Amino acid sequence: MKGYRKLTLITAMLGLVILVPFVVGYAYINSLIGLPILGLFLGWLLLYVFLLLIVNIASLYIAFRIKNTKIAGILLIVCGVVILASINYFGIPSFVLFCIAGVLALREKQHSLILSKKNRGGT
Numbered sequence: 001m002k003g004y005r006k007l008t009l010i011t012a013m014l015g016l017v018i019l020v021p022f023v024v025g026y027a028y029i030n031s032l033i034g035l036p037i038l039g040l041f042l043g044w045l046l047l048y049v050f051l052l053l054i055v056n057i058a059s060l061y062i063a064f065r066i067k068n069t070k071i072a073g074i075l076l077i078v079c080g081v082v083i084l085a086s087i088n089y090f091g092i093p094s095f096v097l098f099c100i101a102g103v104l105a106l107r108e109k110q111h112s113l114i115l116s117k118k119n120r121g122g123t
Contacts, residue, residue: 004104008063008076011097015056015083019049051086055079059098063105073105 026046059079066072080098083091 002104002108004069004073004076004101004108005063007097007101007104008059011094011101012056012060015052015094019052019056023049023053048086052083055082055086063101069105069108073102073108075102076105077102 023046026049059076062072062075062079066075076098080095080102083098084095085091
């Protein structure tokens, strides 16, 4: 497995492991209290959590389904910027890890193109 894929997998799984219990805890507290006031104060936070879930799942799709490493690298950096823009200080670790994964993907060589040139007799 390539380095940028490993790093993306680690970053996305950490994001999902931290965010999913938060969503479940929010639903549990809301069911216990049953007041719509709780939804007013924490509703914006729930929207951020769903945005982060979408970005983490999208990053896994980008890393493992997009074969062009240049496009995958740019999209991983965009995922990091979206996380940083959405949750400010708490998003810095994810931003850094996604940017490192993006740079690794950008530096990755297209081995299939190199092999096809060698098979045709090119350099």
